[in-house]
Amino acid sequence: MTIKDIKEFSYHIGWRNRGRHPGRHASTQRGMGMEFIGHTSLISYPDPRRIDLRQTIRDPMEQVYVRLFNQKSSTPVFVICDLSGSMNFGAKERKIRKAADIAESIARSATRNSDPFGFVGFDDMVREDWISTASFKSHRAIELAERLKEHHPDAVSGAGISDVWRYLPRERSLVFLISDFHMPHEQLESSLANLLRHHIVPVVLWDADEYTNLPENGITSVTDPESGAKRTLFLRKNYRNKIIAAFEARREAIYKLFMEFDMPPFYVEGDFDADKLTEYFHQFVAA
Amino acid sequence: MAFSQPWLLWLLPLALLPLVFQRAHSKSYSWLDMLPPDPLSDLIGLILKILAVLTLLFIVLGLSAPHTKQQEIERIGVGAQIGLVLDRSASMDDPFSGTTESSLGETKSAAAARLITQFVQSRKNDMLGMITFSNSAMYVLPLTENKEAMVAAVRATAGNALFQTNIGSGLTSGAGLFDKVPDSGSRAVILLSDGGGRISADTQQKIRDWFDRMHISLYWIVLREPGGLSIFDKNYAPNPDKALPPEIELYEFFKTMKTEFHAYEADDPKSLQLAIDDINRKEKKPIKYLEKIPGKDLSNACLVIAAIMITILLGIKYLEVKTWH
Numbered sequence: 001m002t003i004k005d006i007k008e009f010s011y012h013i014g015w016r017n018r019g020r021h022p023g024r025h026a027s028t029q030r031g032m033g034m035e036f037i038g039h040t041s042l043i044s045y046p047d048p049r050r051i052d053l054r055q056t057i058r059d060p061m062e063q064v065y066v067r068l069f070n071q072k073s074s075t076p077v078f079v080i081c082d083l084s085g086s087m088n089f090g091a092k093e094r095k096i097r098k099a100a101d102i103a104e105s106i107a108r109s110a111t112r113n114s115d116p117f118g119f120v121g122f123d124d125m126v127r128e129d130w131i132s133t134a135s136f137k138s139h140r141a142i143e144l145a146e147r148l149k150e151h152h153p154d155a156v157s158g159a160g161i162s163d164v165w166r167y168l169p170r171e172r173s174l175v176f177l178i179s180d181f182h183m184p185h186e187q188l189e190s191s192l193a194n195l196l197r198h199h200i201v202p203v204v205l206w207d208a209d210e211y212t213n214l215p216e217n218g219i220t221s222v223t224d225p226e227s228g229a230k231r232t233l234f235l236r237k238n239y240r241n242k243i244i245a246a247f248e249a250r251r252e253a254i255y256k257l258f259m260e261f262d263m264p265p266f267y268v269e270g271d272f273d274a275d276k277l278t279e280y281f282h283q284f285v286a287a
Numbered sequence: 288m289a290f291s292q293p294w295l296l297w298l299l300p301l302a303l304l305p306l307v308f309q310r311a312h313s314k315s316y317s318w319l320d321m322l323p324p325d326p327l328s329d330l331i332g333l334i335l336k337i338l339a340v341l342t343l344l345f346i347v348l349g350l351s352a353p354h355t356k357q358q359e360i361e362r363i364g365v366g367a368q369i370g371l372v373l374d375r376s377a378s379m380d381d382p383f384s385g386t387t388e389s390s391l392g393e394t395k396s397a398a399a400a401r402l403i404t405q406f407v408q409s410r411k412n413d414m415l416g417m418i419t420f421s422n423s424a425m426y427v428l429p430l431t432e433n434k435e436a437m438v439a440a441v442r443a444t445a446g447n448a449l450f451q452t453n454i455g456s457g458l459t460s461g462a463g464l465f466d467k468v469p470d471s472g473s474r475a476v477i478l479l480s481d482g483g484g485r486i487s488a489d490t491q492q493k494i495r496d497w498f499d500r501m502h503i504s505l506y507w508i509v510l511r512e513p514g515g516l517s518i519f520d521k522n523y524a525p526n527p528d529k530a531l532p533p534e535i536e537l538y539e540f541f542k543t544m545k546t547e548f549h550a551y552e553a554d555d556p557k558s559l560q561l562a563i564d565d566i567n568r569k570e571k572k573p574i575k576y577l578e579k580i581p582g583k584d585l586s587n588a589c590l591v592i593a594a595i596m597i598t599i600l601l602g603i604k605y606l607e608v609k610t611w612h
Contacts, residue, residue, distance in 0.1 A: 086317040086318050088315065089315060089316065089317035095317075180317060180318075182317055182318035182321065210316075210321070211321075215608045218609075219331060219603055220607060220608040221313040222314050222316035222319065223313040224318065224319040225316070226318070227319070229319055230309050230313055231328065232328055232329070232331055232335060234327055234328040239327075242323045242325070243322055243323065245323075246321055
C-alpha cells in the first residue's frame with residue numbers, strides 16, 4: 001500500500017494538553033496562538049510584540065500590559081496493538097493485517113494534524129521490537145505497519161497489555177488500543193485502569209466468521225491459537241445460536257467495562273472505514 | 288488366546304498415536320473461551336479419539352493373527368484304540384481262490400481294504416493306527432481319530448509289494464503305535480495276514496512283553512486259500528521230522544500270550560466280513576477319549592471391527608465442515 005492509498009480520518013481531543021510543539025489541539029501552553037487568556041505586565045512577560053495599548057492607557061498606575069495567548073499544541077498519538085495469537089484469526093483478512101491498516105491510517109492522520117505518532121506492540125509482554133517511538137515523521141511507523149501485515153503471531157497470549165502503560169509518555173496522549181479483546185475480563189480491567197491517564201479509543205476487531213458466519217452443520221476441530229488447546233465442535237443450529245449469544249453477551253460485557261472507564265469502544269467488523277472513525281470522534285469527543 | 292505373530296504386538300503402542308498427536312487439520316479459532324461448553328461436542332471428540340485408538344488397536348491385533356487355543360474335551364464313548372497291522376506281501380494281491388486257478392474274483396487285499404474301510408467308518412469313537420508290513424514294517428499312520436486319514440491310508444495299501452512276510456516286525460511296530468498314547472482301557476491289534484511267518488525267539492519274547500505291558504489284545508485274521516492248511520485243524524498231525532508249518536507255529540505262539548487273543552480264518556470275503564464283525568462286537572467298551580476342538584482364527588473378526596470403525600470415521604469425515612475458513 002502506498003502512502004496515497006491510506007485513508008485518513010479527522011480527530012480532535014476534548015482536553016488541553018501541555019505540549020510545547022505547535023500543533024492543532026487546544027493547549028495550556030503560552031505562545032503564539034489565537035486564544036486570548038488575559039493580560040500581564042511587560043515585566044513578567046517581556047514580549048513587546050504583544051503590548052496591549054488599550055489596556056496600557058487605561059491603567060492609572062501607568063504599567064505597560066501585554067496580552068497573553070495560548071498556542072495550539074501537538075498531542076502525541078499512540079497505537080497500542082495486540083500481537084497475540086488470536087490476532088492471526090480471520091477468514092478474508094487476518095485481524096493483524098486489519099490492525100496494521102488501521103495503524104497506518106492513524107499514523108497518516110496524526111501526521112496530517114502535526115501530531116507525533118508512536119506504536120507499541122504487545123503479546124504476552126511488550127514487544128520492544130514492535131515499538132516505534134513517537135515521531136512527527138510517520139514513515140517509520142508506516143514501514144513498521146507494513147511489516148506487521150506479514151507478521152504471523154506465535155502462540156502467545158495478550159498478557160502484555162498490563163505493562164503497556166510503562167511505554168507511554170507521562171503527558172496525556174490520544175491512544176488507540178487495537179485488539180480483539182479476547183482476554184480475561186480482570187486482566188483487561190486492571191490494564192485499562194493503568195491507562196486512565198490517557199485518552200483511550202478501544203478499537204475492537206471482531207470477525208463475522210467468529211460467530212455469525214459459522215457453518216450451519218458439521219463436525220470440526222478447533223485450536224486455540226494462544227493456548228494451543230483443541231476442541232471438537234459439533235455445529236448445529238442450537239449450538240450456533242448459543243455461540244452467537246455468547247458473543248453478544250461478551251460484546252455487552254466489554255462495552256460495559258469500557259464505558260465504566262469512559263472509553264466508548266469503536267467496533268470494526270469487516271472492512272475498516274476511516275470515515276466511521278471520524279464520526280466516532282464527532283459523536284463521542286467534545287470539540 | 289494365542290497369537291500366530293506375537294512379535295507384531297510390539298506395534299500396539301502405535302494405537303496411542305491419536306492421543307499423542309492432535310488432528311493435523313484442526314482449524315484455528317480466535318478464543319476457545321468464547322465457545323460455550325457443549326457436552327455433545329466433547330463427547331463426539333472423545334468418541335473420535337477412542338474410535339481412532341480402537342481402529343489401530345484392532346488392525347494391529349488382526350495382523351498378529353489371534354486365535355483361541357486348541358481345546359481338548361474329555362468324552363466318553365464306545366470304542367477302542369485299534370492298531371491295524373496289514374500284510375502287504377505280494378500273495379495278498381491274489382484272489383481268494385489262489386494263484387493256481389483262474390485269477391477271477393476279488394483279490395485278498397482289495398477285499399481286506401474294502402471291509403476295513405467299512406469297519407473304520409462304522410466305528411465312531413475309535414482311535415485307529417496302521418502299520419503295513421512285508422519284508423519289514425512300514426509305519427503308515429499313528430493312532431488317530433481322523434477317519435478320513437484312516438480311509439486314505441487303507442486305500443494306499445494297494446500296489447506292488449514284496450514276497451516276504453515279516454510278521455514279527457509288523458507286530459512290534461503295531462505295539463509301538465500304543466507307546467506314549469494314553470490308555471483308553473480298550474486296546475487291540477488286528478493282524479491281517481495270509482499265512483504265517485516265523486518269528487525268532489527274541490522277537491516272540493519282545494512281542495509277548497510289549498503286548499502284556501501295554502494291555503493290547505490281539506486279533507489275528509488269517510486269509511486262507513481254500514483247501515489250504517487250517518490252523519484250527521484238530522486232525523492235523525505234525526510231521527515229527529519237520530518243523531511245524533509257520534501258521535501253526537505262530538498260532539501256538541499267540542496262544543502263549545498273556546493278553547487276550549482271538550484267531551479267525553477267512554477263505555472268502557464273506558468269512559472275512561464275519562471275522563471283522565466279530566471283532567467289531569468284541570471291541571466295544573466304554574472308553575474315555577479327548578476330543579480336540581481346533582482353535583478359532585480371530586484375526587478376521589479384528590479386521591472386520593477395524594473396517595467398521597474406519598467406515599464410521601469416514602462417515603464422520605464426510606460430516607466434517609469444509610466451508611469454513
